[in-house]
Amino acid sequence: MTLDCRGMLCPLPVIKLAQAIPDLAIGDTITVLADDPAAATDIPAWCRMRSQELVSAIDDRYVVRRLT
């Protein structure tokens, strides 16, 4: 599953990610595309605060695994 948040400003990409997570099975991953500079800090911070796993963050591409 891929969420295209390019062009969106924070907190929108994080809100979209949080809203998409319940549709994922535990253990599955979602890819978020986000080019707002704040996403580089805020997507990893969201994963830490919500106890989800940041699998990778390369350029504008964030892969997140649902853990809970």
Added chain:
Amino acid sequence: MHPKARDVLLSALDSGWADPARLHHEGRTARLLLDNARAVLAEGLGVRADELFLTTSGTAAIHTGLLAVTAARRRVGDVVVHSAVEHSAVLHAAAAAGTPTEVPVDARGRVDLDAFAHQVQQPGVAVAALQSANHEVATRQPIVEAAEFCAKAGVPLFVDGAASIAHDVVPAGWSALTASAHKWGGPAGVGLLAVRKGTRLAPAWPVDEREDGLSPGHPNVPAALAAAAALQARLSEADELNKQHRTWIDELRHRVAADIPDVEVVGDPDDRLPHVLTFSCLYVDGEALVTALDAAGFSISSGSACTASTLRPSHVLAAMGVLTHGNVRVSLGRTSTHDEVDRFATVLPGIVQRIRAEVGM
């Protein structure tokens, strides 16, 4: 502005208008007033009057001082070691002065001391810059330890003390210290640059006879006097006010964390400035939060990207790896009351809930 500073400023507009470099009667009066202001400011900072230079702002003190210290060490090298969470004035000055080398911080915003010590010992280091405490998240930096590493390496330590002076004690051991008068209730437009004897300076611009060439042009004598009066008055209130602020910020810190879900309170909970609290609310737009709190009568700052002209989030929050959106920074002043702190803690959860509801969270 501190009421005592205002009184002094108004009377000094009449008595201290002249150029202190001139030899006529009014000029000599202005010179006496400026000497007097310098003596009071130096005492407040714990330095000698001949170690203190007055500049036109805290930013100017940093730009001037960091460039002059770096230029004086050009035979050694031009590397400026600095923490990742310095004020932007330090980052800009470091880039202009030479080759900046950034040292990372931990999640509370405190500099990595091992990495700092390692960088300071490298060849070619002209100066190391470390703030006394962080201006956004209030965390104190380990100045005592940093000063020891710098002394061992023979590198001058440049301390931006703007966030701390009059609110907190700045440890000794620095070679240069900067401050900004408006932070203690003085007027805008007065910065301080204290330089310990033995620290070499080489002004990197056309110099005149003022402030050893460190701040060119006719100085603002009335503003310097007002800054001195404010510092004296604020320091005499410091014990009581700073203790009060520390207790109120502790209370606010606990209430924000307890009453608002998905909030990240940042900075060191104990080893910190007494009067500043910063936290970030998940899913909340920083600009909406600033606007809503303004309407409720609270003027707060934010490190969120949407509130910055650059559209980039605060480099301090990013370096710490903490949430940058929905960011709020509360600073208490000498006129803040416990009622205001209580009202803030009471209205905030509803405001956050309303902004979240608007985006379906």
